[in-house]
Amino acid sequence: MDYKKAGVDIEAGYKSVELMKEHVKKTMRPEVLGGLGGFSGAFSLAKIKEMEEPVLLSGTDGCGTKVKLAMILDKHDTIGIDAVAMCVNDIACAGGEPLFFLDYIACGKNEPEKIAAIVSGVAEGCLQSGAALIGGETAEHPGLMDADEYDLAGFAVGVCDKKDMITGENLKPGDVLIGMASTGIHSNGYSLVRKVFNMKREALDTYYDSLGCTLGEALLTPTRIYVKALKSIKEAGVTVKACSHITGGGFYENVPRMLKEGTRAVIQKDSYPIPPIFNMLSVDGDIEEHMMYNTFNMGLGMIVAVDEADVDRTMEAIRSAGDAPYVVGRIEAGEKGVDLC
Numbered sequence: 294m295d296y297k298k299a300g301v302d303i304e305a306g307y308k309s310v311e312l313m314k315e316h317v318k319k320t321m322r323p324e325v326l327g328g329l330g331g332f333s334g335a336f337s338l339a340k341i342k343e344m345e346e347p348v349l350l351s352g353t354d355g356c357g358t359k360v361k362l363a364m365i366l367d368k369h370d371t372i373g374i375d376a377v378a379m380c381v382n383d384i385a386c387a388g389g390e391p392l393f394f395l396d397y398i399a400c401g402k403n404e405p406e407k408i409a410a411i412v413s414g415v416a417e418g419c420l421q422s423g424a425a426l427i428g429g430e431t432a433e434h435p436g437l438m439d440a441d442e443y444d445l446a447g448f449a450v451g452v453c454d455k456k457d458m459i460t461g462e463n464l465k466p467g468d469v470l471i472g473m474a475s476t477g478i479h480s481n482g483y484s485l486v487r488k489v490f491n492m493k494r495e496a497l498d499t500y501y502d503s504l505g506c507t508l509g510e511a512l513l514t515p516t517r518i519y520v521k522a523l524k525s526i527k528e529a530g531v532t533v534k535a536c537s538h539i540t541g542g543g544f545y546e547n548v549p550r551m552l553k554e555g556t557r558a559v560i561q562k563d564s565y566p567i568p569p570i571f572n573m574l575s576v577d578g579d580i581e582e583h584m585m586y587n588t589f590n591m592g593l594g595m596i597v598a599v600d601e602a603d604v605d606r607t608m609e610a611i612r613s614a615g616d617a618p619y620v621v622g623r624i625e626a627g628e629k630g631v632d633l634c
Contacts, residue, residue, distance in 0.1 A: 305403040309431055312409035316416035320426040324392070334427030336393050336450075346455040350389035354379035355446035357541075358483040362513050364441060365494055369407055371515045372445060373414025374421070375480045378516035379540065380449035381422040382595065385520045386538040388459040388527075389451035391424040396447045398431045401438035411445060414515075422520040424449060457527070461535035461553045461598075468534055468598045468624040470558060471607055474617035475594035477570050479516040481541040482588045486512065489578035503569045511570045519595045522614040526597070529610040535598040539590040546587070548596065548631040557627035558598075561634060565619035567592040586633055598624055 326335035341347040356375040363372040373396070381391040396415045398408060408431055419426045438444075478486065490496065490508060497509030504511045519538075526533055535551035548558050571592065575585050585591060599607050604620065611618035 305405050305433075308405040309403060309408040312405050313412040313416075316409070316413045317426050320416050320419040320424065322392075322423075322425040325425045325427055331428075334393065334395060336425070336427060341452055344452070344454040348389075348453050348455050348458060350384045350387050350451040350453055351449065352380035352383040352451075353446065353448040354383070355444065356480050358487060359480050359513075360443065360445055361487060361492070362483070362497070362509065364443075365492060366497060366509050366513060368513060369410040369414070371414050371417075371513060373411050373416070374418040374515035374518070375414075376445050376447040377415055377418025377422060377424070377449070378518045379480055380447050381418070381424055381451070382516075382519055382538045384449055384451035385422075385523045386459065386536045386595065387453065388457050388523075388533070388536075389453040390524070391422045391449050391451040391520060393425045393427045394419050394422075394447055394449045395427065396429040396445065398429070398443055398445050399434050399438065400431065400443035401434060402440040403431060403433045407443075411443070415447070418515075418518060421518045424451075459533050459536045461551050463532075464534045464551075464553050464556050464598055464624055466556065466624055466626045467601055469601050469604050469620060470560060470622040470624065471597050471599060471604065471611070472565055472593035472619050472621040473519055473522055473595040473597075473611060474517070474565070474619070475539070475568070475590045475592050476517045477511060477514040477568055478574075479540070479590055479594060481590070483512075485578070485580075485588060486574065489574055489580070501573070503573065517594045517616070519616065522595070522611045522616040523597075525610040525614040526599075526607055529606050531599055531603045531607050531610065533597045533599060537596045539593055539596065541588075543588050543590065544586045544631055544633060545583075549629055551596070551598065552624075552629050554629050555626060556629065557625050558622060558631040559625055559634065560622035560631060564621045565592060593619075593621065596621065
C-alpha cells in the first residue's frame with residue numbers, strides 16, 4: 294500500500310505546481326519576497342510605512358455552487374476570477390488596496406491540467422485587481438469528494454491609510470448613489486439558479502438571442518472586479534462616503550451595511566439597465582420581485598455614495614476605469630434601510 298493507492302497522487306501535485314508557475318509569475322509585485330513553493334508567502338511592508346496610520350484589511354470567500362457550472366461545462370479558467378473578485382471587492386469597498394491573495398483548492402482527484410486552468414483564472418483575477426498571488430494549497434480529498442469535483446476559496450489582504458477608509462460616518466441626506474454595472478449574476482444565488490434552469494450540458498449550451506450567448510456562458514461570466522474603478526475615483530480627488538458590494542443578500546441586506554443611523558437609501562429600479570439573464574431567471578423560476586432583489590445584484594455590483602457636487606467627476610472616473618456608472622438614487626433622512634421604487 295502507498296499514498297497513491299490510497300487516492301493521493303503526490304507526483305500529480307508536483308506537476309500542478311509546475312504548470313501553474315507561469316500564471317503565478319504574471320501577478321508578482323515588487324513587494325513579493327521569494328518565489329512559489331515556500332512554506333509561506335512573504336510580502337514586504339516597507340511601502341506601508343509611508344502611510345500615516347496604515348490599516349490592514351482582509352477578505353475571504355469562495356464561489357459558492359457556481360463551481361458546479363464550471364464542472365458541468367468543463368470550463369475551469371474563469372472560476373478563479375470569481376474567487377478573487379469576491380475577496381478583493383470587499384477590500385476595495387472599505388477603501389483598501391489589495392496587496393496579495395492566496396487560493397485553496399480542494400479536489401477529489403488532482404488533475405494537473407485542470408488545477409492549472411483554475412489557477413490561471415485566479416492569476417487573471419489578481420492581475421485585474423493588482424494583487425500578487427503569493428501562495429495557495431491544492432488538497433486531494435479522495436473518499437470525501439468525487440474524482441471530478443472540486444471547490445475553490447481564497448483569502449486576500451489589503452491596506453489603507455486610516456484617514457482614507459470608507460466608513461459611512463460622513464454620509465448625509467442629499468448624497469448621491471452611483472451604481473456600477475455588474476457582468477451578470479456574479480457569484481451569489483447559484484443554489485437558486487441551479488433549481489430554476491436545467492443543468493444538463495445540452496440545455497446550458499443552448500444559445501439565446503436575448504442573452505447574446507449560450508445560457509452556460511451567461512451563467513459562468515466572471516464576477517466584475519471594481520478595484521480599479523474605486524482607485525480611479527480616489528485619484529480623481531473624490532471622497533467616497535459609503536460603499537456597498539452587492540453580493541449574497543442582494544440590495545436588502547447589503548445596501549443598509551453602507552449606511553449610518555438616521556440615513557436611508559432610496560434607489561430607482563428603472564435608473565439603469567438590468568441584464569436579460571435576471572428577467573429570464575425571474576420568469577422561468579416564477580421568482581417574485583422582492584426575492585430577486587433580496588438574492589441577486591440585479592445588474593449593479595457596487596454602489597458608492599458621494600456628495601452631489603462630486604457626481605460628474607465620479608462618473609468620469611468610473612468610465613475611465615472601464616466600468617459603466619449610473620446615478621441610481623439618493624440618501625434621505627430616515628430609519629436605516631433601503632427603499633426600491
